[in-house]
Amino acid sequence: MSLNQRKRVAACPQISLWPQTHQLNILSANPSCLELVPEPVSNLELGLAEQLRHTQAELQRYRMLYENIPSVYLSLDVTGVILSVNQFGANCLGYTREQLIQQPILKLFGESEKQRLTDEFKALLTNTSEGAVNCGDFRLDCPLSQIKWVKVTLRFIPDYEVHKPVIIMLCEDITAHKQAEDTRQASESCPHTLIQNEQHDQVLIPDKLEEVESLTRLKEEFISTVSHELRTPLTNMKMAIQMLGIALHKEQKFVENAENSKAACYFEILNNECDREINLINNFLDLKRLERDSQPLVLEIIQLEQWLWQVLEKFKQRHFHLCQQNLSIKIPHSLPPLACDSFILERIVIELLTNACKFSPPDAAIMISAERKANNILLQVINSGVEIPSTELPRIFDKFYRIPTNDPTKQGGTGLGLALVQKLIKQLAGTITVDSGSNRTCFTIQLSLKG
Structure with missing residues (x-):
């Protein structure tokens, strides 16, 4: 660069990229003057969060309503395999929800009904209409079902979850109606009996069968009505208690302060007593059903060691x-x-474990044992720390009977559990005995290995 060029550069004013009023020497800035200011949450974001909470609460409410619909409500794939079932429906059928999922729907119905129901499914899939189709009355074949007859309604939904078709199936209980209808038809065709009086003349009198059937019909109608009238309010109570529990747990001080701990105690009492009433009704209806008829067993091969750990x-x-x-x-x-019906056997074992826990002191030992004896399996539930007086043993399996003053934890009970166990074991063609002494009680179940 020449001398003249250097003079011209020196004479030029310094050009800055920053506006004159905002020139700042960043390197010399005092760090204590630099602050991070949080960006305020917009009203839009607050509104979206509130809307999300509202939506979640609505979904939870609808889920609760779905689980307690007083009917059997299922969804199936196009091959008739169960994809979902509401909790009320599973309970009515005598299964857990897990036992029904991925099972063929035809498994729940009687042999004489399967072909007719299959035809209804074929017609539904051929028509592929989204309207509901009333398929008529069908007889169930579930060993522990609370209902025997249902009215089936089907609906085909072709575009469910990314174009995956599904069949909605609603089964409404019509057992009481069917039983009353069958009894009426039987009484109308009831035969008359010819007897001879002392003058060896013939007199036509109605058969006693008509009177017996009339009494039977009244009893069945009474049981059906009572079960419905008791179940409906209890179902509503249980739902309200569950919603109360959710509301209480949302409070931050639910367990932390004394006043709210009282609320927690009251909630626990409500929940436990409601469950006790529900169990009473279920056990009573199960007993009446087992006394009335016997359903075929669903036999499975059970490896007892692994199976009992799961139970x-x-x-x-x-x-x-x-x-x-x-x-x-x-x-x-x-x-x-x-070879045994695992659902029935599981119910027996859980009832005996429940009984042992209720009547044994805390930290006592409760053991389940099994052994082979000839062609039988002996399954025992043994609890220590308590014994049953010998005078009470003959009545231990009677309905509504509870051992006096033998409830150390004051758990209470219905007096139906062991009576139901005895009926269920009889359905498995087995036997149950009990012996007690030396501060120990043992229930022994004997089942045949021949299946």
């Missing part, structure tokens, strides 16, 4: 508030598999 874990999860004892299992590895 024990399920029991602990469901009855964690009741189970304060030390539970164990004692089974030889060489025990052969057992």
